[in-house]
Amino acid sequence: MLALLLFCLVPCGADDSCIPGILNTPSVVEYGTDLEANCSTTRDDFDELTLRLGNTSCTNPENNSVVTCAAPVLDFKMKVECRLRLNGTECMNATDIIVYQNPEVRLSVKNGSDEQEDYTLQCDVLSDIPAQNYSVTWFKNNETIKTEFIIGEQEKKDSSIMAFNISREEKFAQFRCEVQLELEQIETRPVISTTQNVSARYAPELRMNSSETITVPNGGNVTLHCDVEGNPPPEYVWAIDGNPIFQTTKWLEIDQVNSSIICSCTASNVLGKITVKIHVDVEEVKTEAEKLENCGLTLTPSYLYVKYGNPASIDCYTASTDLAKMAWETAVGQSFGTPPNVTWRVEKLEDFTVKPFCFVTLLDDTQCIKKPEITLYKPPDLVAVSGMVKMKEGEEHTLRCYIFNVAPANKLQVTWYKDGRNVHTANFESLDVAPHTECFKNSAVHPCDVSSNYTFIPNKSDNASLFTCTAELQFRPAGPLPPPSVASAPYTAVVEYKPTIKKCMFSGVEDSFRLHDVPCETDGNPPPAIEWQYNGTRIDEFKLLKRTDSGTYKAKVYNSMGEDSTDVVITVEYKPMFSCERNYTVKVNEKANILCEPDGVPSPNLRWFKNGTEIVPHYWKKNESGWYSLRASNKHGEVEHQFYLDILYPPVxxxxxxxxxxxxxxxxxxxxxxxxxxxxxxxxxxxxxxxxxxxxxxxxxxxxxxxxxxxxxxxxxxxxxxxxxxxxxxxxxxxxxxDNFQFWWIILVVLLIFLLIIFLVCFYRRTRIHGEYNFVATNDTNIAMQNRSAVENGVKSANGQS
The missing domain is CATH 2.60.40.10 (Immunoglobulins)
Incomplete structure (x- = not known):
């Protein structure tokens, strides 16, 4: 009966099952920031609700059904737990949080060697966290030039390297790199490196003339300047008459020069070197006897370089005092002046054979003559570059520099430039001079047409490059400064090369874009055509795409030089739509999962409504049957679907x-x-x-x-x-x-029990009064007392058993 009573005290129909709480927390959080989360329950009979964020615990205040907690994120393996305790049973809903930390980014610059690009930039990604996916974007003068996607777990890379050149026309450029973690859940902020300023690199080259002659008095001092520039800054090595000296700057000081010497300065960097020769002549002080030698005639100047068509003049002076006659002998120009100083002058020198001389006749009929060294030169009327209209990558090609009407041709030096950078130099011995070979075979000087060839194997980087040639007349060591030169107009190279296409991904809205609109970056010359394929079948690139056309396509580019292809992921976006039932059934206390998934790209956001009010369902209750609506929305629109929800439950x-x-x-x-x-x-x-x-x-x-x-x-x-x-x-x-019969029966049983108790009490009392005793014959009173006590105890024991 007692067990039955206890069983009846147990509540019938109670639900003791422990259902985990609902956890609401961000899935991705940045290291060092605060994480905020909450957990809730639909139960109202729980004992305790606890939210743990890593090592931080928060409990529900005043038995609220929602616990909110915040904690700093200082662990890359942080876990969030929502614990519910009900009737001594605990259940838990837990999730791992993705913790990320933006890395440190460092940009360094290294100079290239003579066989590499000018510079190598290295963008180092420094981080102590496990490998993650990230992208590195390179910027030159604030314009994107390259983006590299790095999969951390596969490639184990921690840096991105880029080599590049800077043309002389650019002079300098600014570079930086930006690193951004690639996380699907959120878009992180990019980490930007410092900006590096770099300038164009080029081999050492002369600022002015390639050599010069300096005259100093005997025993005088002279300071020489190696007028060369280059990047990286060149190193300088000096030599005097071929013997190296310990001087490494661009300046050389020489004291007490007493003989003519030839000094050379070699400037070099990783890209090349150049040697400049400087002739140092000592001016001797002539005695009176030396001044009168050859009748004491002196020509000023004794060496004359005249540009074709320019005026020219030479002074003739004699130190002799017994003159009979003094004049210039010439077929061109005039002689004027009075001894001891006469001048030859021509207003327009155009005769390459002119050879004037100054003569003196003394009173004793002695005659002396002095001939100057005259060089008449004519810079080219025109310098032009010619070549085939088109070049092909990997095939040898020759450009020709035509030089028209130049003299003297054997003093020519032709320099070829590509985008302002010296790529080839040739002198008259290596020139292709056809058809006027007589310019070099005949010692007579006259204007000629010559040409120079530059042969190379072009590549795609040569396309649109500007080639020029410069024809320069070199008269060393005492020629005009700067040397006479004429440059050609730029020749734009057209190099044909096979096409390339970079991987591209694109999203567009249904019925509004075509494959033709996909901005894939292609390169090639001739400009490549593009063809689209899907599962090996060519696709019309002008067809408007439907949502069913999303997928991976193959973009193929081709020209006369070859072809290239890449896979392109095309995503056709469209507004949400429902293809769902009008009626749904669920079981009571089931978790409120999505019954009807909307379709749409991007994936729609979904909200629940009942009777026009937005709700957040958790677990279904038996009184919640009725009409519901779902609203799905993305950036292209919103759609609503209504349905009746029938909640099933057992009999009550x-x-x-x-x-x-x-x-x-x-x-x-x-x-x-x-x-x-x-x-x-x-x-x-x-x-x-x-x-x-x-x-x-x-x-x-x-x-x-x-x-x-x-x-x-x-x-x-x-x-x-x-x-x-x-x-x-x-x-x-x-x-x-x-019921009455049962009542009297119970009274009778109680009465009988009462009478039995009275009987037992009376019997017990009678036994104590008239009980039987046993005596032991002994003189010891204490022993008798003990025996009596034993007897009494025996009687009590017997009564107790009864």
């Missing part, structure tokens, strides 16, 4: 068990009715009697007792069943006379 009685008293002759009616979804089937279990009838009304079963008698007493059990369970409800119909 609205009334508890009951007991009724049977009254003879009275009519009774019992209804078996229960709630449930689907609506439960009901039936009765009852004592079958002639006056008992069961009827059906809908899904209800009704028991009717007409003119009740004592035979109708008993249990009437109602059973309700559907596919999710069954329950019972009992109505006890008791006979009142039977």
């Amino acid at each position: 009685f609205t009334e508890t068990n009951a007991t009724e008293i049977l009254v003879a002759g009275k009519n009774f009616s019992f209804v078996c009715k229960a709630e449930g979804n689907p609506e439960p089937l009901t039936d009765w279990s009852y004592p079958i009697r002639d006056n008992v009838q069961k009827t059906t009304k809908g899904r209800q079963k009704i028991i009717t007792i007409t003119t009740a008698t004592s035979t109708n007493a008993g249990s009437y059990i109602c059973n309700a069943t559907n596919e999710f369970g069954n329950v019972t409800r009992t109505i006890q119909l008791k006979d009142k006379s039977t």
Whole structure:
């Protein structure tokens, strides 16, 4: 009976299952920032709700159903846990957080060698966190020039390297790199390196003339300047008459020069070197006898370089005092002046054979002459570069520099430049001079047409490069400064090379873009055509794309030099749409999952509404059946879908068990009715009697007792069943006379028990008064007392057993 009583005290129908709390937390967070999260529950009978963010714990205040917590993110393996304790049972909902940390970025510059690009830039990505995917974007003068995607776990790379050149025309450029972590959940901020300023690199070259002559007095001092520039800054090596000296700057000081010397300065860097020769002549002080030698004639200047068509003049002076006659002998120009100084002058020198001389006749008929060294030169009328209209990558090609009407041709030096950089130098011995070879075979000087060839193997980087040639007349060491030169107009190279295409991804809106609109970056000459394929079949690039056209396409570019291809992921975006049912069924207490997934690209955001109010469903309750709507939206639009949600649950009685008293002759009616979804089937279990009838009304079963008698007493059990369970409800119909009989029976039993207790008490008292004793014959009183005590104890024991 006690066990039955305890069983009855246990609540019936209680749900002791522990359902984990709902966790709401960001999935990605930056290291060092604060993480905020919350967990909630739909239960209202829980013991405790706890949220753990790493090592930080927060509990629910005042038994609220939502716990909010914040903690700094200082662990790359941080875990978030939502713990719910119910009736001594704990359940947990946990998730790992992706913790990221932007790396440190350092940009360094290294100079290239003579066989490499001018510079090598290295963008180092420094981070202590595990490898992650990231992109490195290079900028030159604030314009994007390259983006590299690095998969950390596969490539294990921690730097990006780029080599490049800077032309002389650019002079300098600014470079930087930006690193951005590639995370699908969020877009991180880029980390920007410092900006590096770099200037053009080129081999050492002369600022002015390539050599010169300096005259100093005997015993005088001289300072020489190696006028050379280059980048990287060149190193200087000096030599005097071929013997190296310990001087490494561009300046050389020589004290007390007493003889003519030839000084050379060699300037070099990783890209090349150049040697400059400087002739240092000592001016001797002539004695009076030396001044009178050759009648004391002196020509100023004694060496004359005249440009074709320019005026020219030479002074002739004599130190002799016994003059008879003094003049210039010439077929060109005039002689004027009075001894001891006469001048030859021509207003326009155009005769390459002119050879004037100054003569003196003394009183003793001695005659002396002095001839100057005259060089008449003519810079080219025109310098032009010619070549085939088109070059092909990898095939040898020759450019020709035509030099028209130049003299003297054997003093020519031709220099070829590509984009302002020296690529080839040739002198008259290596020139292709056809068809006027007589310019070199005949010693007579006259204007000629000559040409120079530059042969090379072009590559794609040569396309659109500007080639020029410069024809320069070199008169060393005492020629005009700077040397006469004429440069050609730039010749733009057209190099044909096979096409390339870079990987590209593109998204567009349905019915508004075509494959033709995809901005894939291509390169090639002739400009390549593009062809699109899908699963090996060519696709019309002008067809408007539908949502079903998303996929991986192959873009193929081709020209006369070859072809290239790449896979292109095309995503056709469109506004959301629903293809869902109008009715859905769920079970009570089920988690509220998405019943109807919308379609759309980008993936739509989904919101729940009931009766026009936005809701956030968690677990379905039996009273929540009704009409719902889902609203899906993305950047292209919004759509709504309505549906009826039917929540299924097992049978439930609205009334508890009951007991009724049977009254003879009275009519009774019992209804078996229960709630449930689907609506439960009901039936009765009852004592079958002639006056008992069961009827059906809908899904209800009704028991009717007409003119009740004592035979109708008993249990009437109602059973309700559907596919999710069954329950019972009992109505006890008791006979009142039977209750009276039971009442008197209980009184009789109690009376008998009372009488038995009185009997036992009386018997116990009589035994103590008239009990039997045993005596032991002894003189020792203490022993007798002990025996008496033992007897009394025995009597008490016997009474207790009774």
